[in-house]
Amino acid sequence: GDQAAGQAVARRQDTLTKPRGSLGRLEELVAWLARWQGREVPSLDRVKVIVFAGSHGVTAQGVSAYPSEVTAQMVANFAAGGAAINQLARVAGAELEVISLDVERPTADFTLAPAMSEPEFLAAVARGYETVEDGLDLLCLGEMGIGNTTAAAAIAAALFGGIDQWIGRGTGVDDAGLGRKAAAIEVAVKLHGEVLHDPLRAAAAVGGRELAAMLGATLAARHKGVPVLIDGFVCTAAVAPLGKLHAHGLDHAIAAHVSAEAGHGRLLSAMNLKPLLDLGMRLGEGTGACLAVNMLRSALACHIGMASFADAGVSEKAE
Amino acid sequence: GDQAAGQAVARRQDTLTKPRGSLGRLEELVAWLARWQGREVPSLDRVKVIVFAGSHGVTAQGVSAYPSEVTAQMVANFAAGGAAINQLARVAGAELEVISLDVERPTADFTLAPAMSEPEFLAAVARGYETVEDGLDLLCLGEMGIGNTTAAAAIAAALFGGIDQWIGRGTGVDDAGLGRKAAAIEVAVKLHGEVLHDPLRAAAAVGGRELAAMLGATLAARHKGVPVLIDGFVCTAAVAPLGKLHAHGLDHAIAAHVSAEAGHGRLLSAMNLKPLLDLGMRLGEGTGACLAVNMLRSALACHIGMASFADAGVSEKAE
Numbered sequence: 001g002d003q004a005a006g007q008a009v010a011r012r013q014d015t016l017t018k019p020r021g022s023l024g025r026l027e028e029l030v031a032w033l034a035r036w037q038g039r040e041v042p043s044l045d046r047v048k049v050i051v052f053a054g055s056h057g058v059t060a061q062g063v064s065a066y067p068s069e070v071t072a073q074m075v076a077n078f079a080a081g082g083a084a085i086n087q088l089a090r091v092a093g094a095e096l097e098v099i100s101l102d103v104e105r106p107t108a109d110f111t112l113a114p115a116m117s118e119p120e121f122l123a124a125v126a127r128g129y130e131t132v133e134d135g136l137d138l139l140c141l142g143e144m145g146i147g148n149t150t151a152a153a154a155i156a157a158a159l160f161g162g163i164d165q166w167i168g169r170g171t172g173v174d175d176a177g178l179g180r181k182a183a184a185i186e187v188a189v190k191l192h193g194e195v196l197h198d199p200l201r202a203a204a205a206v207g208g209r210e211l212a213a214m215l216g217a218t219l220a221a222r223h224k225g226v227p228v229l230i231d232g233f234v235c236t237a238a239v240a241p242l243g244k245l246h247a248h249g250l251d252h253a254i255a256a257h258v259s260a261e262a263g264h265g266r267l268l269s270a271m272n273l274k275p276l277l278d279l280g281m282r283l284g285e286g287t288g289a290c291l292a293v294n295m296l297r298s299a300l301a302c303h304i305g306m307a308s309f310a311d312a313g314v315s316e317k318a319e
Numbered sequence: 320g321d322q323a324a325g326q327a328v329a330r331r332q333d334t335l336t337k338p339r340g341s342l343g344r345l346e347e348l349v350a351w352l353a354r355w356q357g358r359e360v361p362s363l364d365r366v367k368v369i370v371f372a373g374s375h376g377v378t379a380q381g382v383s384a385y386p387s388e389v390t391a392q393m394v395a396n397f398a399a400g401g402a403a404i405n406q407l408a409r410v411a412g413a414e415l416e417v418i419s420l421d422v423e424r425p426t427a428d429f430t431l432a433p434a435m436s437e438p439e440f441l442a443a444v445a446r447g448y449e450t451v452e453d454g455l456d457l458l459c460l461g462e463m464g465i466g467n468t469t470a471a472a473a474i475a476a477a478l479f480g481g482i483d484q485w486i487g488r489g490t491g492v493d494d495a496g497l498g499r500k501a502a503a504i505e506v507a508v509k510l511h512g513e514v515l516h517d518p519l520r521a522a523a524a525v526g527g528r529e530l531a532a533m534l535g536a537t538l539a540a541r542h543k544g545v546p547v548l549i550d551g552f553v554c555t556a557a558v559a560p561l562g563k564l565h566a567h568g569l570d571h572a573i574a575a576h577v578s579a580e581a582g583h584g585r586l587l588s589a590m591n592l593k594p595l596l597d598l599g600m601r602l603g604e605g606t607g608a609c610l611a612v613n614m615l616r617s618a619l620a621c622h623i624g625m626a627s628f629a630d631a632g633v634s635e636k637a638e
Binding site for chain 1 (some may be wrong): 331335336337338339341342343344345369384385386388389392393396399400401402403405406407409410411463481490491595596597598599600601602606610613614616617619621623624626628630631632633634636637
């Protein structure tokens with residue numbers, strides 16, 4: 001990142017008519033935007049939400065509360081403007097793009113075989129990479145994929161160890177389904193044990209196409225100077241390999257929220273990410289990321305629009 | 320509130336294309352708006368932020384990091400559009416009104432005498448009451464007043480006991496100032512001890528005009544069907560007497576955020592209020608309340624704009 005740009009923001013913040021630091025995380029957010037956009041006055045003119053959709057062979061193990069055809073049905077709902085993310089993107093002033101990654105062709109059931117071969121995985125990463133255009137000011141990541149909290153939990157297990165701590169109800173699976181989810185991940189961890197030490201090979205073996213695409217998009221955003229808002233549990237797990245591969249690999253990304261999905265708070269802690277919002281959401285689609293856009297717009301408006309003590313003739317703190 | 324309107328919202332939420340409850344607090348917020356606006360489809364067309372400003376005699380005790388003339392200077396800054404709240408109100412699509420309550424005439428130093436006489440207190444409450452017009456859809460409360468975290472801490476001490484737990488740095492007072500703040504409140508609690516069992520008389524004895532006005536505005540909002548967003552520590556203490564007088568006296572109000580001011584989290588807990596946001600802010604002016612408006616707009620947009628499972632042809636959860 002551009003440290004000088006971030007420091008310029010911090011210097012200006014200290015001249016504005018408020019006690020120093022009193023806008024809390026709003027001040028940090030502007031410095032972060034400046035650092036990763038590489039300019040002293042950041043912009044939020046072009047904000048984009050990309051929702052990646054994929055289908056999961058592991059749904060054959062009965063891990064989800066919803067039938068797997070819902071993934072394609074929701075892609076149609078996105079196109080028709082009827083999903084939560086359509087409304088939230090509009091309120092946030094963000095463009096919305098939906099990328100369907102072979103939704104009609106599920107990944108392999110990773111209790112039996114790797115979810116994706118290496119070429120399949122890399123194709124999905126590349127597809128995500130390509131979706132990030134030049135000139136974006138902010139990227140919000142989202143996903144849709146019945147079964148994908150199971151894939152996310154498997155990636156978390158591979159990268160950070162343990163199994164049960166990553167298992168949650170996803171779209172609302174019952175206790176029996178929760179047991180099947182844990183069992184599926186146990187089987188997968190044994191089956192793919194040899195490759196799980198490698199974050200990218202783990203993501204191929206037990207992840208999913210939409211997760212791989214989010215990883216690719218996050219990489220592209222880093223190269224193109226686009227700050228990223230991470231959404232919920234699935235999104236966080238999808239980009240986790242980048243943090244594992246490099247200690248600063250996710251510095252250009254902020255966790256927009258902590259969801260109600262059981263493992264999300266733990267995963268964020270394991271990755272040293274501090275979420276902006278905690279509203280008990282668990283919908284995915286980029287809904288949490290999109291909500292946080294409003295925070296960023298508010299933070300930036302203060303930074304750009306506020307008067308300084310000198311300009312406004314306001315007395316400074318007595319030293 | 321209108322329970323039927325709230326229930327109608329909950330019923331509609333359960334038909335929308337998302338797992339039930341997966342929008343978390345966003346779903347509750349819409350039901351809360353419906354209940355207090357008294358209509359099944361709430362509106363956020365007219366959102367207003369009112370910032371009440373007042374001056375405090377207790378500043379003579381050296382309790383603040385800033386000189387007391389900053390209060391009037393900031394009122395001028397609000398009028399000129401240079402403060403944080405000006406920017407945040409614009410982003411939130413809210414009207415902003417600033418009410419100066421005799422800023423040139425401080426309350427009495429409450430370490431020596433009651434801050435306000437009964438008529439003075441009631442005049443400030445009435446002033447606040449009158450500012451709430453008919454037809455508002457949401458009211459955000461804000462305040463400005465050098466010295467007013469000392470008044471707020473004194474009210475909290477009067478209503479909930481203890482002293483030190485309510486003492487914080489406000490605009491950034493140093494350790495010596497923090498000691499003077501605690502000492503002032505100790506003196507005040509002894510001096511006014513006889514009346515502190517009565518929440519309104521306590522608010523007159525150790526509060527401030529802008530705090531009294533926020534209490535009046537919150538009362539008016541209840542009578543006029545206007546939901547209220549409470550801002551930070553000062554605002555929360557200002558309306559606390561209403562919660563003390565009646566267990567449901569603040570049901571039409573939501574805590575927009577928990578601030579970085581030391582006593583705020585404790586005060587919210589004591590009042591059973593669960594804040595929406597936690598961003599380390601401590602600026603007042605209604606800045607936290609205004610930020611939360613974006614959450615409400617997002618919540619309402621989902622409620623109104625989303626397709627149902629039936630309309631979108633999305634399969635429901637397997638039972």
